[in-house]
């Protein structure tokens with residue numbers, strides 16, 4: 091296993107265990123199978139385990155397995171405050187105390203503000219006294235490192251990043267998301283501030299393995315490296331020194347062993363121009379299935395009416411590359427849950443964006459098409475309700 095240091099020089103395994111996708115049996119977690127997989131990873135050197143308050147049964151299962159095997163002190167637990175569910179300092183305490191109980195521990199190594207999409211959420215938390223709360227928890231040793239996990243746009247990520255002396259952060263990042271969400275710009279900005287970056291969705295929930303176009307599969311199979319699609323996705327990340335830990339939701343021994351093998355070999359800076367060319371070919375073959383040829387360059391931004399143009403096109407394309415629901419879910423999450431709404435319906439047709447687009451996309455027309463597909467009536471209502479819930483100012 092290879093290790094990269096956190097902000098304070100603590101070595102973290104470059105492969106982290108994503109506990110959201112623990113093996114399941116019926117309605118619950120398959121404890122025997124999960125324990126076997128988790129211990130296999132632990133014995134192979136994995137020392138970073140990522141869970142969250144809202145992953146059903148995950149914190150309790152992790153706590154039970156670590157306690158039963160007497161290895162709590164040997165590993166790092168990362169878990170998350172459901173910031174969208176809190177509206178008072180008392181609520182923050184309640185969630186945190188419950189998490190400690192579930193995890194059977196009296197401290198959390200890495201504590202994240204979960205699923206931030208907009209700076210206003212961080213402002214809300216500050217209004218509730220989160221800064222003093224963090225200070226107290228750090229002083230008492232109940233929390234060792236504080237970070238946030240992120241799913242919004244690059245500018246909002248940078249705003250949150252720069253507003254506090256974070257110990258680490260967690261972003262969705264893979265070779266298809268190089269210029270979306272926090273993106274490579276966010277990754278490099280964090281690294282420049284000395285903030286370690288944990289990567290989630292390194293294979294887009296398995297889609298960069300299971301849903302590759304035939305052309306991409308053939309190119310990977312023919313390459314002399316002999317790497318699998320999963321290895322290509324992970325190695326592309328490990329090649330970047332700004333990446334600290336890559337999370338993988340492992341739920342089979344084979345998956346653990348393959349990922350461990352990759353994380354024992356993959357050094358930063360090992361990619362050759364030929365390797366980058368292969369990733370580009372795979373990326374292009376995926377993009378050929380896209381509806382709009384938007385590269386995410388953002389030259390069209392900012393829109394004076396606040397429309398998230400590249401965000402809308404990325405989700406529209408995801409409907410065709412991944413699945414209808416994947417695109418709609420990403421739309422609700424990244425375009426729908428910003429404090430100032432960013433929907434294409436806000437477009438007044440000024441045309442400013444089109445004059446800047448190097449791909450000469452008829453942006454106004456395509457935005458209408460994208461929103462119609464991404465937000466059919468039931469989703470429209472669903473997003474409205476989610477906005478009220480996730481972005482509300484106070485709630486206990």
Ligand code: SF4
Nearest residue numbers: 393437438440441443
């Ligand atoms: S045409 Fe619409 S999307 Fe483009 S800049 Fe004007 S308001 Fe924004």
Ligand code: SF4
Nearest residue numbers: 384385387388390447
């Ligand atoms: S300028 Fe064109 S290609 Fe670039 S993000 Fe905007 S719409 Fe996409």
